[in-house]
Amino acid sequence: MKIVHAASEMFPYVKTGGLADVCGSLFKSLASVGHDVSFFLPGYRKIIESKEFESAKLKVVLQVELGEQFLRGEVWAISLGKRQTLYIIRRDEFYDRANLYGTRERDYDDNDRRFIYFSKAVVQAMRLLEIKADILHCHDWQTGLLPLFLRMTEQETGRSLALKTFFSIHNLAFQGLFPRSSFKLTNLSPEFNAIDGLEFYEQISMIKGGIFFSDKVMTVSPNYAREILTSEFGCGLEGALKVREDDLVGIANGIDMDVWNPKKDPYLLNHYSVNDLSGKELCQENLLKKVGLKKGEGPVYGMVARLTEQKGVDLLLKRMNFFVKNDCRLVVLGKGDPTYEKALRRWAKSHPEHIAICVLLDEEMSHLIEAGSDFFIMPSIFEPCGLNQMYSQRYGTLPLVSGVGGLKDTVIDVVSDPENGTGVVFEPNDLAFKQGLEDSLELFADKKAFDHTVLRAMRRDFSWKRVTSEYEALYQDSVYSD
Numbered sequence: 417m418k419i420v421h422a423a424s425e426m427f428p429y430v431k432t433g434g435l436a437d438v439c440g441s442l443f444k445s446l447a448s449v450g451h452d453v454s455f456f457l458p459g460y461r462k463i464i465e466s467k468e469f470e471s472a473k474l475k476v477v478l479q480v481e482l483g484e485q486f487l488r489g490e491v492w493a494i495s496l497g498k499r500q501t502l503y504i505i506r507r508d509e510f511y512d513r514a515n516l517y518g519t520r521e522r523d524y525d526d527n528d529r530r531f532i533y534f535s536k537a538v539v540q541a542m543r544l545l546e547i548k549a550d551i552l553h554c555h556d557w558q559t560g561l562l563p564l565f566l567r568m569t570e571q572e573t574g575r576s577l578a579l580k581t582f583f584s585i586h587n588l589a590f591q592g593l594f595p596r597s598s599f600k601l602t603n604l605s606p607e608f609n610a611i612d613g614l615e616f617y618e619q620i621s622m623i624k625g626g627i628f629f630s631d632k633v634m635t636v637s638p639n640y641a642r643e644i645l646t647s648e649f650g651c652g653l654e655g656a657l658k659v660r661e662d663d664l665v666g667i668a669n670g671i672d673m674d675v676w677n678p679k680k681d682p683y684l685l686n687h688y689s690v691n692d693l694s695g696k697e698l699c700q701e702n703l704l705k706k707v708g709l710k711k712g713e714g715p716v717y718g719m720v721a722r723l724t725e726q727k728g729v730d731l732l733l734k735r736m737n738f739f740v741k742n743d744c745r746l747v748v749l750g751k752g753d754p755t756y757e758k759a760l761r762r763w764a765k766s767h768p769e770h771i772a773i774c775v776l777l778d779e780e781m782s783h784l785i786e787a788g789s790d791f792f793i794m795p796s797i798f799e800p801c802g803l804n805q806m807y808s809q810r811y812g813t814l815p816l817v818s819g820v821g822g823l824k825d826t827v828i829d830v831v832s833d834p835e836n837g838t839g840v841v842f843e844p845n846d847l848a849f850k851q852g853l854e855d856s857l858e859l860f861a862d863k864k865a866f867d868h869t870v871l872r873a874m875r876r877d878f879s880w881k882r883v884t885s886e887y888e889a890l891y892q893d894s895v896y897s898d
């Protein structure tokens with residue numbers, strides 16, 4: 417099949433979170449099973465300055481209509497193999513910036529222009545480069561309007577650009593909401609500026625565009641696909657999603673088993689596997705040394721996350737005493753809400769023997785924490801899929817997760833299912849989290865049960881190979897269904 421993806425991030429080129437990991441893996445895995453895959457990304461500074469861009473070739477020049485203007489743009493291509501092309505939409509005014517979406521204080525003022533432009537540019541590039549796709553797959557609000565722009569262009573030109581369009585929701589909490597006045601940048605007819613179009617409580621919502629105007633709506637776990645139909649998790653879009661319920665599918669993400677492999681992880685000084693775990697102890701020593709902690713009586717807990725409300729930082733902050741009281745160690749790697757960063761720093765400062773916080777975006781450190789911890793904490797309030805709980809299981813680090821979204825789909829609770837459990841699952845509230853922490857201590861004290869759980873966790877298959885065949889089946893089904 418000819419498959420085209422478009423998103424605002426992709427690992428290893430640009431990453432602020434899990435969207436990038438998933439896009440990078442999908443791009444690679446779909447090509448590896450024989451599909452012809454193209455990926456469109458905005459030409460951020462980080463990409464233009466990268467080594468990979470040195471081999472990029474200018475393919476075509478664009479004139480994109482944005483409201484009352486026509487804006488020039490360029491499409492550059494990097495060939496990554498026989499069947500894999502990365503297309504970069506370049507317009508430096510929009511993308512040659514230090515960050516992807518904004519500064520620490522606020523989003524960029526022109527994110528509506530930047531991503532409406534990107535979506536239109538992808539459609540024009542497909543037309544000019546004569547890319548006729550079986551599937552166009554868009555991700556998150558930044559590309560929410562792309563499926564609609566594609567169909568509009570097809571109507572105008574009478575030429576088919578993609579047989580089916582897919583839209584994946586990686587996080588419904590980020591909706592691409594803009595003032596209604598931004599609608600004019602779309603050049604769509606006014607009928608789309610209505611309740612059954614992009615309008616959302618007196619604003620326009622880009623994610624709603626993806627939900628309404630793509631052939632299939634996807635999300636990143638079966639449980640989250642069910643949850644977002646409810647008012648508790650639907651972020652106000654549960655009504656729109658209900659309309660598309662028959663076309664809504666959840667497939668749990670996989671992980672890149674090469675990048676996340678304790679047997680040969682280049683970031684680790686010592687390697688290990690299910691057959692020999694001795695390297696894991698050394699990884700723990702190394703981690704503790706690196707963050708200036710010494711081993712205590714209790715286990716080592718790790719956490720790597722964007723520090724936002726979603727990730728349950730409030731729950732963690734309420735229970736910081738647990739680590740001190742039980743002589744545990746806690747290592748947190750995270751960046752995000754300055755209030756959370758400050759609060760965590762304060763704890764690390766007042767309890768330097770027990771708690772370490774690294775306020776950084778640091779890929780290497782995230783691997784050291786996955787390898788060097790006994791437990792990995794994810795007390796998320798909601799979690800479309802989550803990746804670290806899968807990295808953790810692969811690294812023999814037991815995830816301690818709230819039972820929401822994809823966390824529920826990918827971690828088996830050892831307390832209720834001691835024969836099969838691979839982690840501790842609790843309800844997303846303070847008391848249940850407290851209980852979860854205590855359960856982890858109890859499990860840690862029972863060495864035999866703990867070791868068995870670790871081995872079971874490490875043996876699980878979260879590979880993209882399995883997940884990719886589910887995507888393929890879905891793509892094929894939708895293309896050949898009518």
Ligand SMILES: Nc1ncnc2c1ncn2[C@@H]1O[C@H](COP(=O)(O)OP(=O)(O)O[C@H]2O[C@H](CO)[C@@H](O)[C@H](O)[C@H]2O)[C@@H](O)[C@H]1O
Pocket residue numbers: 432433434435437438586587636669720721722749750751776777778779782799800801802803804
């Ligand atoms: N300070 C730091 N330094 C280094 N690495 C850091 C870091 N903070 C976070 N990371 C990394 O960023 C990624 C986070 O991925 P997640 O899937 O857990 O969350 P995210 O909320 O970004 O993604 C959204 O999209 C993904 C993909 O679909 C869904 O799994 C998820 O539920 C949804 O919220 C992981 O690879 C993690 O290691």
